[in-house]
Amino acid sequence: MSILVTGGLGYIGSHTVVELINHNFEVVIVDDLSNSEKFILNNIEEITGKRPIFYPFDLKRKELLSQVFEAHIISGCIHFAASKAVGESMIKPLDYYENNLFSLINVLQEFRKRDISNFIFSSSCTVYGQADKMPIDENTPLKEAESSYGKTKQMGEDILKDFSRAYQKRVSLLRYFNPIGAHPTALLGELPSGIPNNLVPYVTQTAAGIREKLSIWGDDYPTEDGTAVRDYIYVVDLAKAHVAALKKLINSEEQKVLDIYNLGTGKGSSVLEVVKAFELANNIKVPYQICPRREGDITVAYANADKAEKELGWKSETSLEEALRTTWEWQKYLKEKSQ
Numbered sequence: 118m119s120i121l122v123t124g125g126l127g128y129i130g131s132h133t134v135v136e137l138i139n140h141n142f143e144v145v146i147v148d149d150l151s152n153s154e155k156f157i158l159n160n161i162e163e164i165t166g167k168r169p170i171f172y173p174f175d176l177k178r179k180e181l182l183s184q185v186f187e188a189h190i191i192s193g194c195i196h197f198a199a200s201k202a203v204g205e206s207m208i209k210p211l212d213y214y215e216n217n218l219f220s221l222i223n224v225l226q227e228f229r230k231r232d233i234s235n236f237i238f239s240s241s242c243t244v245y246g247q248a249d250k251m252p253i254d255e256n257t258p259l260k261e262a263e264s265s266y267g268k269t270k271q272m273g274e275d276i277l278k279d280f281s282r283a284y285q286k287r288v289s290l291l292r293y294f295n296p297i298g299a300h301p302t303a304l305l306g307e308l309p310s311g312i313p314n315n316l317v318p319y320v321t322q323t324a325a326g327i328r329e330k331l332s333i334w335g336d337d338y339p340t341e342d343g344t345a346v347r348d349y350i351y352v353v354d355l356a357k358a359h360v361a362a363l364k365k366l367i368n369s370e371e372q373k374v375l376d377i378y379n380l381g382t383g384k385g386s387s388v389l390e391v392v393k394a395f396e397l398a399n400n401i402k403v404p405y406q407i408c409p410r411r412e413g414d415i416t417v418a419y420a421n422a423d424k425a426e427k428e429l430g431w432k433s434e435t436s437l438e439e440a441l442r443t444t445w446e447w448q449k450y451l452k453e454k455s456q
């Protein structure tokens with residue numbers, strides 16, 4: 118069975134491709150390499166012993182996309198391809214709407230025309246904004262997203278709800294909390310371009326001496342240690358959830374399915390806890406300074422992921438320390454590779 122994985126050379130995409138191959142799926146990747154590197158394809162092959170089919174193009178190029186559907190019998194899609202930098206999305210909102218929405222719609226049009234079902238969408242806990250109560254379950258009301266990036270995720274979900282309803286399709290919306298870590302082989306991981314925005318890549322680069330000091334954005338939040346709290350989910354665990362969600366869709370007897378799952382650990386960790394866990398896991402110091410709050414940041418977000426456990430038989434298995442250890446191994450791999 119061939120599964121189209123858009124953005125399959127990206128951070129979460131590449132880990133998911135490995136899990137799909139481990140479960141005997143044929144994988145067809147479309148990735149325009151805008152935020153990924155070609156060597157990841159070799160590394161996927163090194164890990165799995167199988168080289169996925171790969172097409173390097175932008176999904177906005179409809180005619181090329183159509184050719185992929187002509188060349189392969191596609192039975193489902195996991196759609197990762199999207200621009201994801203929150204700050205950049207506020208400066209270039211049109212580029213974000215164009216890229217994230219047109220890419221999605223183009224793939225869906227192929228699904229509609231060719232009568233294909235089983236579509237998994239990379240969504241995000243940003244769709245909840247600052248929720249009124251913790252933990253966040255799937256019935257928590259959505260708030261207007263803070264960023265244009267977040268809005269593309271909300272709109273993507275809306276498009277998929279209509280797609281599922283109008284064309285009787287099986288769809289799963291996966292709302293990720295904060296993905297972290299790297300593959301245990303250290304052959305896959307996050308490749309932040311430029312100065313990282315996210316906490317864990319910044320911590321890692323600080324430990325590696327690439328950045329001088331981590332700035333902790335605010336220690337005056339109403340949390341136990343004053344720093345903001347998030348739910349950090351290990352990327353390999355997250356990748357496994359995609360396979361479970363896909364299998365559920367494929368095995369469903371219903372024509373129309375709209376699944377929504379929160380993917381997190383169910384446990385919140387503060388910024389300071391992450392820094393300490395990283396230091397402990399890797400026996401290395403992370404210099405930091407306390408700075409004012411970052412604009413647009415929420416105080417606390419962690420998942421209630423019970424629904425995924427009940428319906429997908431999936432739950433997070435890897436500790437924060439273990440995830441942060443893999444991140445450090447990946448950083449060492451990147452360093453060796455660049456020498």
Ligand code: UDP
Nearest residue numbers: 314315316319332333334345347388411414
């Ligand atoms: N954070 C920080 N310093 C950094 C990057 C992030 O203190 O250099 C904090 C940020 O304010 C937030 C948490 O770490 O409370 C997670 O931020 P990230 O950007 O990784 O994910 P978000 O939850 O904002 O999407």
